[in-house]
Amino acid sequence: MSVLIIVFLTAVAALFSGVFEKGKFARYIGIFGLIVALYVSFLPEASFFEKYRLMYEYGQNTALFTKISIVTTLLLFFLGGFAFSNHRNHQSELYALMLFALCGGFVLFGYQNLVTLFLGVEILSIPLYVMAGANKTDLRSNEASLKYFLMGAFATGFLLLGIAFIYGSTGTFDLYRIHDFSTVNPTNGMFILGVVLMLCAMAFKVALAPFHMWSPDVYQGSPSLITAFMASVVKISGFFALFRLMTIGFSGVTQEWINILGVFLIITLLLANAMGLAQTNAKRMLAYSSVSHAGYIGLVFFGMNALSTYTLAFYLFAYSLSTVGVFMCLIWVEKLKRETSYGAFKGLAKSEPLLAIVATISLLSMAGIxxxxxxxxxxxxxxxxxxxxxxxxxxxxxxxxSAISIAYYLRLIIAMFFFKETTFKTTERVSITYNIVAVFIIASIIALGIFPDLFAKQFGL
Known part of the structure; x- marks a missing residue:
């Protein structure tokens, strides 16, 4: 909870910095606060917070997912100077909202009962509804914000109704007491209906088909840095929340929901990859790619073992690094070309080879090469x-x-590398910050691919 408090106070400071300097220092405040939070996340939790354990527990797994979400958010903040250059009048609000959403993610990493789960989901979601519409003069951005809000409210209704059924049948919100009830009463009809409703609501949050309909339009219409945040940090938060819910609270009725989840995964994997092939816009393609990765991540519920939590964390961190790597390239191209079609990337490797390389390695990592x-x-x-x-x-x-996904990833790689003439007629060059982040992502993706145990060592496992 110490990390949660630090990031919350950082968000407040970043928000109020806009009063005096129009957000000029909000990014630096955010980076400093995140670095402090990352350091604190490696320390034991203060004993003062023991009294709140029935609501929120900062255990080993919570610490692990907290660390990877902070690292990912830090990388995005480093990219913010260029990505938010056309939001100078409200940069502080955007950085603050990202940090507030991150606080919601922290709550989801350590929630102990369904009330805390609901609070975490809403703290995570409400800032995203606002950030999706940050491009106020862009109709796509306005549509993204409205669609995300309406669909999110619908999913929240499912979540609350599910919680009501669970409470009505068990008489408690506590995850472990719910687990005990499910073990003793695995055929309780009201309880099972609540489980299914909550599964559907959380499937919306992580963009599992057929609850993914909002994802392509929202990802395409939102500012690209916000889209990267949704595809990485939000997915980390949503999946671990779903993982805790199903493996702790509802583990006693696994046979009742595992087949439903399996159907969701099959639909997700086939539909998302097929739709990814049909796209002509790189940003929209990455939206369907994000949906397909939700399908791969969902496999963690099948063949569960003692290493499942670690496997989930490793995959989410690897995917988040790749997402940041691709989106930093997309942000650069979108700024210069004001579009994100495949054609906009033609010849990028000739003008900015490092950007093209980090995007390529990230795409290959997404494809599972x-x-x-x-x-x-x-x-x-x-x-x-x-x-x-x-x-x-x-x-x-x-x-x-996964094999199908290689085809649409290669289309973007071919556009960047296999055109003789570059379409980037500009003297503007990528900043040193972008180059440092690119080198870090390339090194991390390759290092974790060759020496995966580095992940365990770096995150104190």
Missing amino acids: PLTAGFMGKFSLFAQALTKDNNTFLVIVAVLG
Whole structure:
């Protein structure tokens, strides 16, 4: 909870900095606060917060996911100077809202009961509804904000109704007491209905089909840095919240929801990758890519073992690094070309080779090509699922989806590298900050692909 308080106070400071300097120092305040929070996340939790353990517990798993979300947010803040250069009058609000949303993510990492889960989901979601519409003069951005808000409110209704059914049948909000009830009463109809409703609501938050409809339009219409935040930090938060809910609270009725989740994953993997092939816009393609990765991540629920939490954390961190790597390239191109079609990337490797390289390695990692972190993440998830024979079909679908994804990732790589003439007629060059972030992402993706144990060492496991 110390980390949560630090980031919250940082968000308040960043917000009020806009009163005096129009947000000039908000990014630096955010970076400083995140670095302090990252340092504190490696320290034992203060004993003062023991009294709140029934609501929020900062255990080892909570600390792990807190660290990877802070690192990812830090990388995005480093990119913010260029990405938010056309939001000079309200930069402080955007940085503050990102930090407030991150606070919601922290709550989801350590929630102990369904009330805290609901608070975490709303603290995470409400700033995103505002940030999606940050480009006030852009109709796509306005549409993204409105659509995300309306669909989010609908999903919140599902979540609250599910919580009501769970409470009505168990008489408690506590995850562990709910687990005890589910073990003793695995056929309780009201309880199972609540489980299904909550699963559907959380499937919306992580963009699992068929609850993904909002994702492509919202990702395309939102400012690109905000889209990167949604595709990385928000996905980390949503999936670990779902993981805690299903494996702690609802583990006693696993047979009642695991097949439903399996159907969601199959639809997600086939539909998202097929739609990704049909896209002509790189940003929209990455939206469907994000949906497809929700399908891969969902495999963590199949063939569960003692390493499942670590496998989930590794994959989410690898995917988040790749997401930041691709989006830093997309942000640069979008600023110069004011579009994100595949054609806008033609010849990028000739004018900004480092940007093209980081995007390429990130895309290869997303596709699961060997010697990248994404390959090790997918291999771990597939291997875990294959420990049970009845998951074979699901893994085959995931492998097929991964193979299809290579095609649309290659389209972007070909556009960047295989055109003789560059379309970037500008003297503007990538800043030193971008170059440093690019080198860090390239090194991290390759290092984790060759030496995956580095992840455990760096995050204190």
